[in-house]
Amino acid sequence: MQPQSVRERAGDLPTEPGVYQFLDGETTLYVGKAVDVRSRVRSYADPRSARIARMVREADAIDVAVTDTETQALLLEANLIKRHQPRYNVRLKDDKSYPMVQLTDHDVPRIEITRDPDESATVFGPYTKKTRVETVVKALRETYGIRGCSDHKYSGRDRPxxxxxxGLCTAPCTGEISVDAYSEDVDPVRRFLEGETGILADPLESGMQEAAAAKDFERAANLRDRLAAVERFHGEGGEAVQAYDDANTVDVLGVAIEGEEATVARLRSEGGKLVDRDRFTLAAPYGADEGVPTVIAAFVVQHYAERDLPDALLLPERHDDEEVAAWLDAEGVAVRVPGAGREAKLIDLALKNARRNVGGRDECGMLADALEIDAARRIEGFDVSHAQGKSAVGSDVTFVGGSAEKADYRRKKLDDENDDYANMRRLITWRAARAVEGRDDRPDPDLLLIDGGKGQLEAAREALEAEGWDVPAVGLAKSEERVITPDREHAWPSDAPHLHLLQRVRDEAHRFAVQYHQTIRDDVRTVLDDVPGIGPETRKRLLGRFGSVENVREATLDDLTSVDGVGQKTAETVKSRL
Known part of the structure; x- marks a missing residue:
């Protein structure tokens, strides 16, 4: 759009609070908020930065939504940025939800870890360390026998x-424990999750002492580790934060910008204790040429739009956003930029956390640059595994920021076929269809990595094109460690960090696929399993002697009895059953 076009469009807009979007066709380039929409949009006729000037030139339309209040405009802006991920906004990336523990609303409740709790469940959390939550939930189940199975697995069982x-469940499904007795066991679990640590810590400590007395030192060490996780579960101390009388919770923010990405580190204090630390990545297009204040304002709105605000917010710099300031003031949040003392030390600590995360993203940026794609922060790796076409499976692993995101791993059984290309095509078709139809709860990746060479990559690209999923894909084969793209092969140095990143993803996809294949292969059954008198060893000898169930079926009685462990009666039973 030309400056004159912006002025003309602004003249038709209301002077009320609202949100505006600069569009290029159906693509949202930029989302902004304003107390006076007309005045704010008119200002884009004379952009304040080169980044904004470029955005205005690319736009061909402006869309506006009016709100009743400034706060509504602020929160609508945050939601639209999360939904559309406009390239010219500073935007929070991979804003994951934290794990929670829920006790379901059943006569026989189950306990489970979830990021999407049921509306009717009793929910505890969120928690920041999933591994600690898993340790504690397992300890609760071992101590009180609470079920963790789905309703489908629970119903209709005739044996535990x-x-x-x-020892993880008392099996109420088959009446091994009554519903009333089970409910009595659920009560201490609920009390523990509400904060009564001794309910679980005491039996763990007793068990640890008994194991040590019995010289079962391995179990004693295991119980010691669980006890430590339990005792830290409801909050652990760290550096003390000065808590003022009017500030029960304090969040401390540190910001670091490198290239077109920024990191915000957040420290949380409750009751004078540092109880939580986490980091968030934001896309900061063109280095967010307005600097740290722009990143702070964007983070505060997008992060806290769906979360409780703290009583106080400590910042490394002022954000200079009048709408954000008015919102925080209306919500009663005390905002401070400390210059000295204990609070300034906390800002320094937050800055160190932010800068450490920035350094860890180099290989992702280098990979994106080398492949000439927009980003490579979120990568999904795919591999297939089978035994001459039998027990075929596929793996889908996820790496975020160079680290495995195991909660986002997926696996898929495939049709048995001794064709790696066809298997890869099926696997990618499955993933792409789920993404296009909105049935996959994960964000779209920046890059797909195919374990294999040109043939596997071509099969994957055919699947992507057929399903209409526009995601870059590359291949990496083990033979020469060459990265294969649709139009060329890259021979990167063996010590290149971005090659190491792809190798980690490829190797993990391979490991996960092989592990699943072995599980499926070991579970394979044949009709021989249902023949009386045929156990696992005899079945193995029969299949080893004749090669297949079909050949066993065609064998004579004399042939069958020639196999060790197969007598005349068993041979006759095999013949009649097959």
């Missing part, structure tokens, strides 16, 4: 599952 044998 493996969890009962392992």
């Amino acid at each position: 599952c493996l969890d009962f044998e392992m």
